[in-house]
Amino acid sequence: MANINNKKESLDFVYDFYVKMKRNKINLAYEGEITHQITKAFTSLTETNMAREEDASSVQKKVFHVMVECLQNISKHAECSPDASGKKDGRGIFMVSKGDTEYNVTTGNIILNDKVEHLAQMLENINSKDKDGLNQLYKKQMREGHISERGGAGLGFIDIARKTGEKLIYSFIKIDEKTSFFVLTSTISRIKE
Amino acid sequence: MRVLKIQGSDDTPKVILDADSNTFEISGRSLPEDVVAFYDPILEWIGEYSQAPLDKTVFNFKLEYFNTASSKLLLDVLLKLEDMYDAGHDVLVKWHYPDDDEDMQEAGEEYADIVEVPFEQVSYSID
Numbered sequence: 001m002a003n004i005n006n007k008k009e010s011l012d013f014v015y016d017f018y019v020k021m022k023r024n025k026i027n028l029a030y031e032g033e034i035t036h037q038i039t040k041a042f043t044s045l046t047e048t049n050m051a052r053e054e055d056a057s058s059v060q061k062k063v064f065h066v067m068v069e070c071l072q073n074i075s076k077h078a079e080c081s082p083d084a085s086g087k088k089d090g091r092g093i094f095m096v097s098k099g100d101t102e103y104n105v106t107t108g109n110i111i112l113n114d115k116v117e118h119l120a121q122m123l124e125n126i127n128s129k130d131k132d133g134l135n136q137l138y139k140k141q142m143r144e145g146h147i148s149e150r151g152g153a154g155l156g157f158i159d160i161a162r163k164t165g166e167k168l169i170y171s172f173i174k175i176d177e178k179t180s181f182f183v184l185t186s187t188i189s190r191i192k193e
Numbered sequence: 194m195r196v197l198k199i200q201g202s203d204d205t206p207k208v209i210l211d212a213d214s215n216t217f218e219i220s221g222r223s224l225p226e227d228v229v230a231f232y233d234p235i236l237e238w239i240g241e242y243s244q245a246p247l248d249k250t251v252f253n254f255k256l257e258y259f260n261t262a263s264s265k266l267l268l269d270v271l272l273k274l275e276d277m278y279d280a281g282h283d284v285l286v287k288w289h290y291p292d293d294d295e296d297m298q299e300a301g302e303e304y305a306d307i308v309e310v311p312f313e314q315v316s317y318s319i320d
Contacts, residue, residue: 036204057294061258061296062296064258065258072262143268143307155261156261159264163296
């Protein structure tokens with residue numbers, strides 16, 4: 001009997017989850033490993049939806065771009081969950097929400113505490129710059145940076161900021177002595193400039 | 194010299210590097226799973242070609258989309274072309290962008306700013 005009650009509770013959870021997604025206008029939510037196949041599937045799904053919504057092509061391109069960079073960030077940088085074996089697993093949460101005036105792309109993944117300070121400084125530096133400053137920073141990083149083992153060039157966040165023209169909204173939530181949860185939201189205006 | 198041809202896909206660009214038919218082109222979308230592995234043969238080909246290039250090399254970029262990791266490798270391609278130009282060869286880069294794509298136009302301007310090689314921006318319209 002207890003078992004059946006538990007299962008009923010989980011059904012209630014499904015409805016609760018559905019209502020919350022609707023309320024927050026989330027049209028895509030995923031938790032798990034972010035692979036190249038997943039990246040391709042999500043971007044192509046969103047492209048199809050946006051084309052149907054008749055968003056301006058410049059808006060569609062920006063959303064596509066932000067999604068790719070965010071998904072690749074998770075697949076390259078996400079650390080494993082605290083209870084797992086210690087290897088990077090490229091897992092995280094990924095959400096896209098659509099309001100009347102904007103799209104929001106949100107990612108969440110685990111990172112090591114000793115990387116928090118460096119990452120926070122990098123994001124603050126990006127947020128302190130205007131478009132010209134971001135262009136200079138991008139050029140400098142493209143010239144001087146190297147492609148890391150995991151295939152990143154350190155350009156993703158800079159490019160998201162300059163393409164969207166919006167500040168990066170982020171937060172670090174401490175999980176334990178070793179790890180934190182890093183959440184980042186990028187906003188793309190649906191109103192054509 | 195051998196021809197380098199790569200079919201385009203939804204995440205990799207179409208590449209034609211063919212000295213005999215005077216065609217040098219990278220077009221389409223670029224977000225390969227492994228950017229370094231994808232661009233290595235291209236960089237190697239240009240390296241070989243630059244030993245004995247044609248009198249004039251017109252290199253066409255006609256990209257719809259590229260991710261930031263690709264942007265770094267595209268710069269490496271352009272730097273190879275700059276080396277050729279520095280060595281006294283006639284090189285022209287043509288950067289094609291859709292006329293409604295400001296970001297792609299700006300990307301071209303950015304590269305033109307970084308590399309010292311003759312650079313032409315060409316807009317085209319998509320129906």
